[in-house]
Amino acid sequence: MNIENNIRKITENLPEGCRLVAVSKTQSPEKIQMAYAAGQRIFGENKVQELLQKRPALPDEIEWHMIGHLQRNKVKHIAEFVNLIHSVDSGRLLEEIDRQGARVPRVIPCLLQIHIAEEETKFGFDAVEVRDLLLSERVAEMKNVEVRGLMGMATYTEDEEKIRMEFRNLRKIFEDLKTLALPGNVRLTELSMGMSNDYRIAIEEGSTLIRVGSAIFGERN
Numbered sequence: 344m345n346i347e348n349n350i351r352k353i354t355e356n357l358p359e360g361c362r363l364v365a366v367s368k369t370q371s372p373e374k375i376q377m378a379y380a381a382g383q384r385i386f387g388e389n390k391v392q393e394l395l396q397k398r399p400a401l402p403d404e405i406e407w408h409m410i411g412h413l414q415r416n417k418v419k420h421i422a423e424f425v426n427l428i429h430s431v432d433s434g435r436l437l438e439e440i441d442r443q444g445a446r447v448p449r450v451i452p453c454l455l456q457i458h459i460a461e462e463e464t465k466f467g468f469d470a471v472e473v474r475d476l477l478l479s480e481r482v483a484e485m486k487n488v489e490v491r492g493l494m495g496m497a498t499y500t501e502d503e504e505k506i507r508m509e510f511r512n513l514r515k516i517f518e519d520l521k522t523l524a525l526p527g528n529v530r531l532t533e534l535s536m537g538m539s540n541d542y543r544i545a546i547e548e549g550s551t552l553i554r555v556g557s558a559i560f561g562e563r564n
């Protein structure tokens with residue numbers, strides 16, 4: 344596994360406006376440092392404890408993204424530094440992020456996770472729920488979060504047409520939301536979709552943030 348080559352191969356074909364999030368969950372600080380040395384600056388983690396353990400050993404220039412399911416009682420640990428939370432899957436979680444943002448104080452960028460896959464287990468809103476939330480007074484009053492867009496995960500399958508349709512559905516939800524009269528703290532510019540097995544399809548369907556782990560670092564244990 345040559346981390347540097349893998350990053351170069353993925354980033355040299357990225358269209359303008361699409362960025363790579365290197366998913367470093369389970370990877371050692373040494374491997375993250377290798378990716379950093381290859382020029383990678385955005386890293387994604389899915390566990391708060393793991394992120395807190397690794398971060399002190401790594402360069403301050405790294406932009407840390409939270410991509411995994413986030414419990415409300417853990418938000419306080421990352422509020423000071425997290426650059427983007429991709430996985431906001433409830434109004435109550437968004438409220439807690441706003442509360443912790445006010446304490447720090449800063450405005451915390453967030454994406455709302457949409458359930459687009461067939462699997463029951465994946466977290467997230469549906470199209471109606473996300474619209475209702477974004478048009479609610481509750482969100483309009485939040486001063487310490489900015490909703491930057493949506494995140495979704497396609498079904499884990501070999502069926503590329505199915506994956507493409509799920510990403511296309513997410514893109515449609517995103518475009519439809521943009522036509523609404525949204526509050527000032529909702530600026531929909533980011534569409535986080537695509538992982539190692541499907542990022543090429545996600546790019547074709549309009550992704551602005553691909554989240555790639557094993558295609559960079561190799562298979563996880």
Ligand SMILES: *Cc1c(COP(=O)(O)O)cnc(C)c1O
Nearest residue numbers: 366389410538539554555556557
């Ligand atoms: C692990 C993970 C990824 C990366 O998965 P790979 O298949 O290793 O690229 C992307 N997004 C989320 C939310 C993840 O948990």
